[in-house]
Amino acid sequence: MQSLFEGLENQRLWSYFSELSQIPRESGNEEGVRQFLLAFAKKNNLVAIVDTIGNVILRKKAYPGYEKRPSVALQGHMDMVCVKTEESDHDFATDPIILVRDGDTLHAKDTTLGGDNGIAVAMIMDILADPEGKHGPLEAIFTVSEETGLTGAFNIEKDMVESRLLINLDSEEEGVLYIGCAGGLEVDAKLPAKLETIPSDYEGFCLTANGLLGGHSGGEIHKQRANAIKVVARALASVKTKMLFACEGGTKRNVIPSICSMSFAAPKSERKAIEEAVQKSFAEQKDEFAISDPGLTLELKNAKLPKQAASSAQSEAFIRSLYIAPHGVDAMSMTIPGIVETSSNLAIVRFEDGIFSVTSSHRSSILSSRDDVAHRFGQALVSCGASVEYVGAYPSWKPNPDSALTKFCAKAYEEYAHKKPVITAIHAGLECGIINSKVPGMDSVSFGPNMADVHSVKERLSLSSVERISGFTRHLLSIIE
Incomplete structure (x- = not known):
């Protein structure tokens, strides 16, 4: 010492x-x-x-x-x-x-x-x-x-x-x-998977976003850093056919996710289209976050297939809900210049024991705005069939x-x-x-x-x-x- x-x-x-x-x-x-x-x-x-x-x-x-x-x-x-x-x-x-x-x-x-x-x-x-x-x-x-x-x-x-x-x-x-x-409020969402047998002409892929700065979801949210879950969801939203069988992103409710991996099955015939879609999304996001998160990587690898995965329709709906769910600064304060008034953090996503789960945290100095952005996030998850709970409210x-x-x-x-x-x-x-x-x-x-x-x-x-x-x-x- x-x-x-x-x-x-x-x-x-x-x-x-x-x-x-x-x-x-x-x-x-x-x-x-x-x-x-x-x-x-x-x-x-x-x-x-x-x-x-x-x-x-x-x-x-x-x-x-x-x-x-x-x-x-x-x-x-x-x-x-x-x-x-x-x-x-x-x-x-x-x-x-x-x-x-x-x-x-x-x-x-x-x-x-x-x-x-x-x-x-x-x-x-x-x-x-x-x-x-x-x-x-x-x-x-x-x-x-x-x-x-x-x-x-x-x-x-x-x-x-x-x-x-x-x-x-x-x-x-x-x-x-x-x-x-x-003040703050959290959203916890759960979606039981509709498991189906993966067709024999499908192969496995794993898409991982990494190299991000992450940080405190209150203290660093205004720095417009990339969210690894959003990075992957955006890329997968452009993939035509997918059956999810593994998801892991984020660590804590108040931490901006710096790593996220999602594994999915897709037709072998679509490999080239998938690679092109991922590369296009990576190029766009790499450019967008060149200043705020220059270490961003997005890597597509082969993955071993299980026997079952979430249905293609449900996988599409779940990815879409993550893609449209609010994240980042929602409003700046009009009373204290330079201070964030309202924000969201898409914090954690998991696929464990046949259930998709999502955790997010929402902050605002105006409690009605806190509740509004949290409920908007909740509705994004409801749109894919998830059940939603609002928990952990604390005052401003x-x-x-x-x-x-x-x-x-x-x-x-x-x-x-x-x-x-x-x-x-x-x-x-x-x-x-x-x-x-x-x-x-x-x-x-x-x-x-x-x-x-x-x-x-x-x-x-x-x-x-x-x-x-x-x-x-x-x-x-x-x-x-």
């Missing part, structure tokens, strides 16, 4: 992050982190509480002379999105994240880094462990399963939270104070630029960085909105260090930015009254 973080000022912070990186913490598997935090609390004489859902709340007394200051909660989540390269044999249930430093940038070998949101956990631990830190009473709220449905925030027990000021450290752009976020967080905490944060940042912060809202979902709705009177702000391409194997974290944000957080805590 010392050589990896050599030359950095806050060695204690990086030691905590390094330790966290050794602990598996995919959403739903936070027990190791929970025990790590409880051992940390015991060592540092902190009050520690585990609520019924598994969130950890730690409390630290005020620095002498700061006892009359208001209690402040620092908040982050314990889990991380676990994505790896196609070639990696990494096991997220057992293996540590292998950290790699490149100058001021930290990333991981062949996997997501877990800076989202492990760096928040490390920064909070560093502040709690500092006997000389000047602040009023502190709470630390570490939630579970943020990445798979904001589960911990939804189950916060309001009577266990003493603070009415909350600093969320789950943002990814230094110098930006987020005071609002989008309405910006309040005049809040006391926002003013304190803006003042503190200007004093610390000698420049004004950007005060805005974010299209991604943040736990603040949910915690605010659960804890009456809560005032929240979210900020964090520079990170890029979270939820992808290209996730990167700026080391110097982390240290600046850590210093800013300490300064903020010292002036809040």
Whole structure:
């Protein structure tokens, strides 16, 4: 660890992050982190509480002379999105994240880094462990399963939270104070396959889109990156006859899919037409995404045929539904320039045990628009005969630029960085909105260090930015009254 973080000022912070990186913490598997935090609390004489859902709340007394200051909660989540390269044999249930430093940038070998949101956990631990830190009473709220449905925030027990000021450290752009976020809704669709025997004059094909950047479906949706599922569906929509027998694309509901494969049977006599259709679609999409996703590949290979596949009519209808289903930015905000208002992410497609399944996530700062785009997506799937459920709704967080905490944060940042912060809202979902709705009177702000391409194997974290944000957080805590 010392050589990896050599030359950095806050060695204690990086030691905590390094330790966290050794602990598996995919959403739903936070027990190791929970025990790590409880051992940390015991060592540092902190009050520690585990609520019924598994969130950890730690409390630290005020620095002498700061006892009359208001209690402040620092908040982050314990889990991380676990994505790896196609070639990696990494096991997220057992293996540590292998950290790699490149100058001021930290990333991981062949996997997501877990800076989202492990760096928040490390920064909070560093502040709690500092006997000389000047602040009023502190709470630390570490939630579970943020990445798979904001589960911990939804189950916060309001009577266990003493603070009415909350600093969320789950943002990814230094110098930006987020005071609002989008609400979200997911669509789950299922379609039982109408299996038929594959004719003897058919052969098997596998079409794979790969090499895409992927990324966070809230934080990167405006960058117009390619969606691997949409890339394949578009190509297959131009294939005349097809019987699907395998589909696998996407990994998480809040990740833009970077890989997708669909296998199908088609008449041997149509091979040339299929190859030409795929090549034409690839050339078009390669050109369209030349700037936003230059690594796009689309490869057609032979595939071993099973005995049965979905009927040609059903396969055509299913591909058509994926082709027409909304994905990407649906509307930009008219109130906050440059901010996405409404978007969709066609996140996951599978064909398992004779059932096609599709998962999508939809976001908007206007809840009626969120519901509208989700239902439009749902209707696209209904058109092929799928059953649809709308699940996982969470509220938006309405910006309040005049809040006391926002003013304190803006003042503190200007004093610390000698420049004004950007005060805005974010299209991604943040736990603040949910915690605010659960804890009456809560005032929240979210900020964090520079990170890029979270939820992808290209996730990167700026080391110097982390240290600046850590210093800013300490300064903020010292002036809040």
